[in-house]
Amino acid sequence: xxxxxxxxxxxxxxxxxxxxxxxxxxxxxxxxxxxxxxxxxxxxxxxxxxxxxxxxxxxxxxxxxxxxxxxxxxxxxxxxxxxxxxxxxxxxxxxxxxxxxxxxxxxxxxxxxxxxxxxxxxxxxxxxxxxxxxxxxxxxxxxxxxxxxxxxxxxxxxxxxxxxxxxxxxxxxxxxxxxxxxxxxxxxxxxxxxxxxxxxxxxxxxxxxxxxxxxxxxxxxxxxxxxxxxxxxxxxxxxxxxxxxxxxxxxxxxxxxxxxxxxxxxxxxxxxxxxxxxxxxxxxxxxxxxxxxxxxxxxxxxxxxxxxxxxxxxxxxxxxxxxxxxxxxxxxxxxxxxxxxxxxxxxxxxxxxxxxxxxxxxxxxxxxxxxxxxxxxxxxxxxxxxxxxxxxxxxxxxxxxxxxxxxxxxxxxxxxxxxxxxxxxxxxxxxxxxxxxxxxxxxxxxxxxxxxxxxxxxxxxxxxxxxxxxxxxxxxxxxxxxxxxxxxxxxxxxxx
Numbered sequence: 431x432x433x434x435x436x437x438x439x440x441x442x443x444x445x446x447x448x449x450x451x452x453x454x455x456x457x458x459x460x461x462x463x464x465x466x467x468x469x470x471x472x473x474x475x476x477x478x479x480x481x482x483x484x485x486x487x488x489x490x491x492x493x494x495x496x497x498x499x500x501x502x503x504x505x506x507x508x509x510x511x512x513x514x515x516x517x518x519x520x521x522x523x524x525x526x527x528x529x530x531x532x533x534x535x536x537x538x539x540x541x542x543x544x545x546x547x548x549x550x551x552x553x554x555x556x557x558x559x560x561x562x563x564x565x566x567x568x569x570x571x572x573x574x575x576x577x578x579x580x581x582x583x584x585x586x587x588x589x590x591x592x593x594x595x596x597x598x599x600x601x602x603x604x605x606x607x608x609x610x611x612x613x614x615x616x617x618x619x620x621x622x623x624x625x626x627x628x629x630x631x632x633x634x635x636x637x638x639x640x641x642x643x644x645x646x647x648x649x650x651x652x653x654x655x656x657x658x659x660x661x662x663x664x665x666x667x668x669x670x671x672x673x674x675x676x677x678x679x680x681x682x683x684x685x686x687x688x689x690x691x692x693x694x695x696x697x698x699x700x701x702x703x704x705x706x707x708x709x710x711x712x713x714x715x716x717x718x719x720x721x722x723x724x725x726x727x728x729x730x731x732x733x734x735x736x737x738x739x740x741x742x743x744x745x746x747x748x749x750x751x752x753x754x755x756x757x758x759x760x761x762x763x764x765x766x767x768x769x770x771x772x773x774x775x776x777x778x779x780x781x782x783x784x785x786x787x788x789x790x791x792x793x794x795x796x797x798x799x800x801x802x803x804x805x806x807x808x809x810x811x812x813x814x815x816x817x818x819x820x821x822x823x824x825x826x827x828x829x830x831x832x833x834x835x836x837x838x839x840x841x842x843x844x845x846x847x848x849x850x851x852x853x854x855x856x857x858x859x860x861x862x863x864x865x866x867x868x869x870x871x872x873x874x875x876x877x878x879x880x881x882x883x884x885x886x887x888x889x890x891x892x893x894x895x896x897x898x899x900x901x902x903x904x905x906x907x908x909x910x911x912x913x914x915x916x917x918x919x920x921x922x923x924x925x926x
């Protein structure tokens with residue numbers, strides 16, 4: 431990413447950034463590219479250090495792994511010899527196994543030798559089953575105490591696989607860290623377009639009078655992908671689309687769409703309002719799994735002219751798997767603003783197009799003055815495109831040109847960052863927020879548990895599933911989706 435047009439904001443204090451899982455895919459693809467871009471943008475203090483906890487590799491091998499990763503996933507930074515020398519001077523490796531107490535003692539000794547500051551950020555780019563052990567090791571080594579500088583731990587989703595495991599994980603982390611030190615990262619909330627939702631809503635008075643059940647018929651929040659499960663098949667077989675996307679990413683976006691204005695723009699105030707939305711979500715009964723939610727799995731098909739296999743033919747997938755790769759859920763929020771307005775959240779792999787949107791579908795006209803004409807006006811819609819091509823699209827009706835009063839549909843487009851300003855990547859934004867201690871875009875323990883509690887009846891019902899509907903890869907032809915949208919003006923919005 432070019433950085434010359436990215437607006438500069440507050441530089442964080444010097445910090446020791448410790449990465450557990452420093453040889454992993456997440457570190458290579460996301461964390462290191464984000465950190466070097468933050469340096470370029472003036473967001474990461476030059477006195478900061480990046481410490482990788484590495485097992486079974488020499489420091490030279492690890493440094494070479496970091497360098498080749500940057501060349502592959504962040505080629506725009508221009509990793510010549512001088513540039514690499516400057517960046518590698520910030521890198522330090524601590525050898526050790528996460529299961530060994532000596533690793534954490536060695537880390538404590540290494541941090542003690544770094545002079546000038548005592549702030550530390552511990553990033554767990556590791557499987558979730560290691561979160562508790564890592565937190566325990568840090569605590570035992572005296573690395574949680576904040577008397578000389580802040581200590582923060584970052585964990586990646588999934589935050590549990592159901593309500594019970596989420597509660598267990600939260601209690602385990604909170605045994606060693608205060609909740610204010612725990613940052614549950616959801617890269618989806620780091621997207622500029624998702625953050626912009628709050629600005630669209632609360633900095634534009636034109637929207638507030640319309641943002642309620644009196645004018646809105648329903649809301650669709652979607653995340654469609656053209657990719658299959660790729661290298662995540664083993665995880666996905668135990669997860670599925672409901673756990674992987676709806677319970678986390680899309681429900682978080684739903685809270686931003688539905689929340690009331692916070693009393694102030696602070697992490698506590700915003701997360702309190704999000705929590706109120708989750709508490710107001712109508713609870714599902716076991717029988718609702720058949721009428722308020724639907725699941726499907728991709729069959730073989732064609733995407734961009736290339737044949738792709740069925741999900742059950744993917745490596746590491748059981749040939750008789752009933753795991754859903756498409757899921758849709760119809761939520762209801764029982765409060766004054768949203769009573770009677772369905773929120774349909776859906777996500778799918780191997781779809782026709784990679785796109786994520788929020789569609790605000792307004793009610794039909796109370797009376798149609800133009801119903802004698804060939805093209806009756808359609809209900810208005812406001813579409814927030816989250817990716818790609820971020821922006822807002824307003825679908826309206828207008829008179830057709832010429833000697834007629836017939837109407838036609840028109841779309842008003844307002845792209846985001848039209849002036850060429852670069853859009854920051856999610857991990858750059860979120861890492862910077864952790865360094866500043868801003869938890870607005872991170873999930874709190876009660877949010878995580880509440881969202882798992884909401885989907886628990888669906889999980890339980892789908893657990894007994896022995897077969898599943900199929901949809902052709904590369905299409906929008908998902909069985910039962912139209913039934914789920916019944917009664918919603920305009921039906922299922924298939925992204926264009």
